[in-house]
Amino acid sequence: MEKFHNIGTSADWLVMLFYFMFVMLFGSYFGRYNRNTKDFFFGGRRFTWWLIAFSIVATGVGSHSFIKYSAMGFNNGFSSTMTYLNDWFFMPFFLFGWLPIVIYTKVQSIPEYFEKRFSPSARFLATILLIFYMVGYIGIGFLTMGSAMLPMLPESFVLFGSNFPVTLMGVVTVIAVITGIYITFGGQTAVIFTDLLQGVVLLFAGFLLFFLGVSYLGGFSIFWDMLPAEWKLPLAHFNKPSGFNFVGIFWQDGIAGSVGFLFMNMGLIMRFMATKSVDEGRKAAAFNVLFMLPLSAIVVGNAGWIGKALSIEFPDLVPPNTIPDQIFVVVANIVSHPGVFGFIMAALTAALMSTVDTLINATAAIYINDIHRPLIKAYSKRVNTVKETDKKELFAARIASVAITILGVISVLAFKNFPTIYEAHGYFHSTLTPPLVVAIFLGAFWKRFTPSGVIASFVSGVALMILGSNYPAALIGPFDHGIVMDSSHPYTYIRALYNILVCLSIAVIITYLDTILRNITGKWKKAGTDRKITNILIPVTVIFFLLTSLNITNMPVSLALALINSFLISLIVTSRVKYDAVRNTEGLTIWSIQKAKEIFKGSKINEAEGKTVKVKFKIKTDDNSDTVNFSFTEMEDMAAEVGDLVYISDARKYLGGLKSVHSVYGESHGEKGIVYITEDHLASGLFNKNRILVAEKEM
Amino acid sequence: MPSFYHTWLPFIYLYGVGGVFFVLGLIFAIKSNALNLKKKKHKYWLRVLIFGYLYFMFIHAFFTIAALYW
Numbered sequence: 001m002e003k004f005h006n007i008g009t010s011a012d013w014l015v016m017l018f019y020f021m022f023v024m025l026f027g028s029y030f031g032r033y034n035r036n037t038k039d040f041f042f043g044g045r046r047f048t049w050w051l052i053a054f055s056i057v058a059t060g061v062g063s064h065s066f067i068k069y070s071a072m073g074f075n076n077g078f079s080s081t082m083t084y085l086n087d088w089f090f091m092p093f094f095l096f097g098w099l100p101i102v103i104y105t106k107v108q109s110i111p112e113y114f115e116k117r118f119s120p121s122a123r124f125l126a127t128i129l130l131i132f133y134m135v136g137y138i139g140i141g142f143l144t145m146g147s148a149m150l151p152m153l154p155e156s157f158v159l160f161g162s163n164f165p166v167t168l169m170g171v172v173t174v175i176a177v178i179t180g181i182y183i184t185f186g187g188q189t190a191v192i193f194t195d196l197l198q199g200v201v202l203l204f205a206g207f208l209l210f211f212l213g214v215s216y217l218g219g220f221s222i223f224w225d226m227l228p229a230e231w232k233l234p235l236a237h238f239n240k241p242s243g244f245n246f247v248g249i250f251w252q253d254g255i256a257g258s259v260g261f262l263f264m265n266m267g268l269i270m271r272f273m274a275t276k277s278v279d280e281g282r283k284a285a286a287f288n289v290l291f292m293l294p295l296s297a298i299v300v301g302n303a304g305w306i307g308k309a310l311s312i313e314f315p316d317l318v319p320p321n322t323i324p325d326q327i328f329v330v331v332a333n334i335v336s337h338p339g340v341f342g343f344i345m346a347a348l349t350a351a352l353m354s355t356v357d358t359l360i361n362a363t364a365a366i367y368i369n370d371i372h373r374p375l376i377k378a379y380s381k382r383v384n385t386v387k388e389t390d391k392k393e394l395f396a397a398r399i400a401s402v403a404i405t406i407l408g409v410i411s412v413l414a415f416k417n418f419p420t421i422y423e424a425h426g427y428f429h430s431t432l433t434p435p436l437v438v439a440i441f442l443g444a445f446w447k448r449f450t451p452s453g454v455i456a457s458f459v460s461g462v463a464l465m466i467l468g469s470n471y472p473a474a475l476i477g478p479f480d481h482g483i484v485m486d487s488s489h490p491y492t493y494i495r496a497l498y499n500i501l502v503c504l505s506i507a508v509i510i511t512y513l514d515t516i517l518r519n520i521t522g523k524w525k526k527a528g529t530d531r532k533i534t535n536i537l538i539p540v541t542v543i544f545f546l547l548t549s550l551n552i553t554n555m556p557v558s559l560a561l562a563l564i565n566s567f568l569i570s571l572i573v574t575s576r577v578k579y580d581a582v583r584n585t586e587g588l589t590i591w592s593i594q595k596a597k598e599i600f601k602g603s604k605i606n607e608a609e610g611k612t613v614k615v616k617f618k619i620k621t622d623d624n625s626d627t628v629n630f631s632f633t634e635m636e637d638m639a640a641e642v643g644d645l646v647y648i649s650d651a652r653k654y655l656g657g658l659k660s661v662h663s664v665y666g667e668s669h670g671e672k673g674i675v676y677i678t679e680d681h682l683a684s685g686l687f688n689k690n691r692i693l694v695a696e697k698e699m
Numbered sequence: 700m701p702s703f704y705h706t707w708l709p710f711i712y713l714y715g716v717g718g719v720f721f722v723l724g725l726i727f728a729i730k731s732n733a734l735n736l737k738k739k740k741h742k743y744w745l746r747v748l749i750f751g752y753l754y755f756m757f758i759h760a761f762f763t764i765a766a767l768y769w
Contacts, residue, residue, distance in 0.1 A: 078762065085758060088751045089717040092724030095744065096733040224769075230701050232766035234759050235709035246709035254717060282744065290751055294758065445727055593733040609739070 007333045008152045012342030019346035020178075023194055046649070047274050049283035051656030056271055056288050057199030057296060065144045065355075066206075066300045066348050068422040070331070071324030073304020074311075075420075076244050077231030080304060084297035085234075086254035087262065087289050094262045095282045097444050097590040102269060103278050104596035105587055109369040110264055110440065117443050117588045118451040119577040125458045126436065127370040133432045134266065134363040135404065139411030140425050141356035145349055146172040146412070147421060151329040152345065172412050175349075179356050180405035195354045198347070199292075205347035206299025212335040213306030217313065226309040242486040243423060248493025252430045256496040260433035263440050266362035267355075276647050276657050277698055303328040306335065324420050360401050360408070367400040368393055423492050430496035431469075435461045438503040446511075447585050451577045452570035453511035459541070460566035461503035463548040467558050468498050470551045510570045521575040534572045541568050601699055603643055610639030612696040614651060617687065620676040627666030629676040630695065635668045638697045642667060645698040648675065650691055661685035662698065706763055714756050721752055 072080035107113045110130055115123035146168045156165045217223045224232070236246040261268065262285075272281040307327040310318040322330060332344045372393065384392065418424035435458055442449040468475040472490035476498040483494055491498075510517075524530035544565040548558045587596030597605050613634045620629065628646060630638070640646065642665050649660030661681050669676070675695060677685075687693065725748065728734035735741050 078766070085755055086713065086717065088755050089721045090724060091751060092721065092728045092734070092748055095748070096728035097724075097731075100733065229766050230705065232762070233701060233705060234762040234766070235713065236705075238704040238708045238712070240704075247712065250709075250713060250716070254713070255720070279740070286747055286751070290754065590727055590731045590733050593731065607738075 007329055008341055008345070009338040011338040012152075012345065015339050015342030016346040016349070019343065019350065023198065023350050026194055026197055029193075045274060045662065046276050046647075046660040047280075047657040048653075049275060049280040049287065051196060052271050052275050052280070052284040053287040053292060054199045055193070055195035056268065056284065057195075057202060057292050065141075065352065065421065066303065066328050067144045067148050067325055068420060068425060069297075069300040070302075070304035070307070070328035071420050072244060072422050073301035074307045074322070074324050074327040075304070076236060077227065077305065077308065078234050078301070079236040079244075079246075080301040081294075081297035082235050082246070083249060083253040083257065084293045084300075086250065087258045087293060089254070090258050090262055091286065091289060093441075093445065093590075095285060096593075098263050098440070099272060099281050099285065100278050100593050101444055101588060101590070101596060103273060103281065104593070104600040106600065109366045110266060110269070110436075111366065111370040113588070114439070114443070114454070117584055118454050119573075119579065121573070121577065122439075122451055122454050122458075123370065125455060126439065127366065129432070129436050129458065130264065130266070130366060131363060133260075133264065133436065134359055134366065135407045135411050136414075136428050136432055137265075138356055138359045138363070138404065138408030139415060140421065140428060141352055141359065142172045142176055142408055143168075143412045143415050143424065144421050145175045145352045145356070147325045148329060148345070148348055148352070149175065151326045168416060169409075169412065172409055175353075176405050176409045179353050179360070180402055195358070198350050198354050201347045202351045203295060203299055205344045206296075206302065208340075209332055209335065209344055210298065210302040210306070212340075213302065213309075213331060216335045217306070217309055223306070223309050226312055227305070231305075231308060239480075239482040240484070242484050243419065243489075243492070245483055245493070247481040248483055248491070248496075249426070251497040251500070252426050252493035252495075256433045256437055256500060257429045259437045259441060260429060264433070264436050266366060267358035270362055270365065271358075276649075276660065276662075303331040307331045310334065356408070360404050363404045364397045364400040367404070368397050372396050372400075418489065423489065427489065427492045427495075430493055430499060431465065434465065434496060434499035435503050438500060438507055442504075442507055442511075443589070445590050447581075447589050447591050448511055448514075449507065450511050450514050450574075450581075451579050452514065452517060452573040453507045455573045456510045456566040456570045457503050457507035459545060459569055460506050460562050461499075463545055463562045463565065464502040464506070464559075465499045466549040467551075467555070467562060468495060468502070470558075471555045474555060506566050510566060513567075513570065514574070517570055517574040521571060524575060530575050534575050537568050537572050541565050541572065544568070597699060601645055605699055606639070606641050606644050606697070608639035610697050611637050612694055613637050614692050614694055615673055615675040616690075617675050617677050617682075617693055619682060620678060623666070624678055624680070625666070626663055626678070626680070628663045628678075628681065628695075629666045629669055631670060631672045631674060632668045633672050634675075634695070635665070638695065640665050640697045646695055647698045648677070648681075648685065648693050648695045650685075650687060651694045652691075659686040659688070661687075665697075700767070706767065710759055710763060713759070714752075718752070 069080045102113070105113065105116065107116065111123045111127040114126040149171050150166070150168060153166045153171065156163050158164070214220050214223050217226065236244055236249065239245045239247055242248075263269075272285060275281040275284055304324075304327055307318055307322070307330065310331065311320045311322070317334060318327075318330060328348070329345070333341050336344060415421075415424035415428065418427065438457060438461070439454050443454065472495070473485060476491045476495050477485065479497045479501070480491060480494050483491065485491060521530060524533055544561045547553055548562045548565070551558065553561070586592050587599045594605070613630075615630065615634060628648065630640070635641075638646075644665045646663055646665050647660065648663065649655075649657050661677075661684055663677070663681060675693065677687075681687075725734070725745075729736065734745060736745065
């Protein structure tokens with residue numbers, strides 16, 4: 001394989017340095033809009049759809065990365081785009097199920113949903129799995145950034161007379177330090193605005209590279225004719241080769257990846273939660289999948305396509321055996337001038353940084369919400385004021401961000417031995433997403449799904465997944481759709497289908513056995529032996545899990561142990577967990593969205609459709625409640641009633657809701673065109689005196 | 700000429716199996732009333748959802764034909 005070093009000039013490094021400084025300053029400017037932990041993590045639920053849609057571009061593109069798609073474009077052609085064009089199938093579930101559930105129930109993290117829907121123990125297990133997932137994702141981001149920077153750096157450098165080799169892990173560590181510093185002092189509002197800027201720059205840089213590459217080759221028709229027909233097909237071969245085939249990638253990315261990305265990527269969900277309403281969140285998500293993802297597919301893959309054409313026409317310039325993960329940097333350097341190359345590289349690395357900082361921010365939110373707060377609640381006797389708690393949590397969030405960054409760097413070690421980053425990411429998705437994907441999906445769309453079903457699926461599902469990894473030919477083989485098993489990385493993608501099926505089967509079977517489980521545990525309770533029996537069963541299940549996952553026995557025994565274990569676990573859960581099938585599903589599944597809306601509002605929903613109105617504001621001094629007062633006319637125009645929820649923002653549309661506030665309609669008055677707000681509204685809405693405001697009924 | 704395994708089989712599988720998930724999602728959303736077709740806004744969203752499915756189907760079909768015959 002042809003390896004490159006020292007690509008680029010000092011002009012490129014200067015451009016990169018200036019770009020990074022500009023982005024950091026831009027981010028810290030918006031960092032001042034963080035008012036509390038809610039803002040640090042969620043940006044205060046106030047932004048319009050277009051701002052969020054563009055800010056997602058950098059996160060989506062960064063996470064799906066220039067490096068890995070260029071590598072796949074170089075190896076396989078236009079089919080590198082297929083993972084960007086297969087997310088629509090789950091949009092009905094997401095737009096009308098998961099998104100409103102998450103927003104209306106006001107859950108601050110996915111594990112919190114598991115506690116409300118199932119039990120604290122389900123939350124605990126979901127937290128562990130989710131943190132694994134997020135840290136792995138951060139690791140993939142660091143690995144990609146390291147791989148992007150490595151070809152630009154020398155093989156070694158001399159410091160104080162000693163020679164230091166430049167290694168991938170060394171580069172990753174330096175990048176992690178920079179990323180960690182930025183996120184620790186920024187927060188979600190800063191991340192949203194830097195991502196917005198970077199999304200635009202990224203699209204521009206990607207298309208610029210495509211234009212420069214096609215021009216370098218002599219025009220689009222020459223470029224098109226140069227590529228063989230197989231390279232121009234938008235979908236890969238059905239089941240060949242094992243390192244890149246359609247059916248494996250469909251299950252790994254189109255199913256597990258799409259649900260994982262939309263339903264459990266806290267970084268993305270927090271963006272949608274930062275929109276001013278559910279409908280704005282829907283618009284942002286739909287616009288992103290319909291338009292931004294197809295554009296992003298071209299932006300991230302085109303360097304590989306150009307590289308392929310260059311390797312056919314000029315094999316001395318781009319050897320066909322160039323390391324695929326280096327092709328982006330190699331092509332960008334060939335087709336662009338000094339300085340322009342630096343700009344493209346800056347856009348790339350900054351976008352990757354966006355992905356990573358979003359994920360770090362999201363993982364810190366999970367830490368605060370699902371570990372820090374429950375621990376403080378359980379062990380701290382001191383009662384703090386809201387302000388004191390907020391200050392402490394902000395500090396803890398920053399420390400958590402640093403710790404997560406370090407774990408992300410360590411996780412790079414698990415991925416760096418795959419042939420390409422694409423395969424590493426594919427393996428990561430197939431392995432870590434299925435248990436949570438199944439649990440979230442059944443939890444949100446199947447009312448009958450029980451805590452015993454979810455916990456058995458988490459524990460025994462994971463055990464069966466590990467068993468699949470240990471015996472891929474026997475267990476994953478039956479689902480391989482004709483893919484030949486590569487013994488060094490067996491079934492990188494199609495294992496997702498096996499993993500989903502085992503988790504789903506355990507979840508469904510255990511849920512259907514609920515009556516039997518209740519009968520058995522009911523008898524134990526009657527006899528007063530339930531505590532005693534479950535105390536014995538808990539260590540037994542731990543031993544069974546270890547026997548299965550550590551591959552101590554043979555396959556049939558391990559398989560039998562895993563299945564018996566799922567039954568034992570469900571007995572323990574049914575006996576110990578207090579679960580009310582009505583209370584634990586109300587507003588928490590798609591079947592009770594209306595109820596979720598009512599819980600969110602606190603009263604009956606006013607469905608009448610009204611208009612938006614423009615008003616000037618005055619401060620009320622006599623009333624400090626969280627209500628705003630409009631005139632009779634405006635109340636009529638908005639079809640609003642006292643007690644309904646209202647969203648007020650600065651009338652300047654380009655602010656995208658940065659200066660805005662949510663409140664409740666109070667009693668109306670006779671001054672047309674005036675809204676009375678409190679000092680608190682003025683401060684949290686960041687409104688400027690004499691500016692016109694726009695108001696609309698939220699629900 | 701690339702084989703059926705590289706051209707139309709992935710296309711049929713993608714929109715066939717993917718389509719099952721898509722239609723299931725629509726059925727769940729409509730049956731649960733989360734997508735309430737009595738509301739003007741929700742009727743619009745149903746059209747957007749169906750448009751999206753056909754839009755991606757068209758993109759893949761167009762590029763497959765272009766790769767083979769253009």
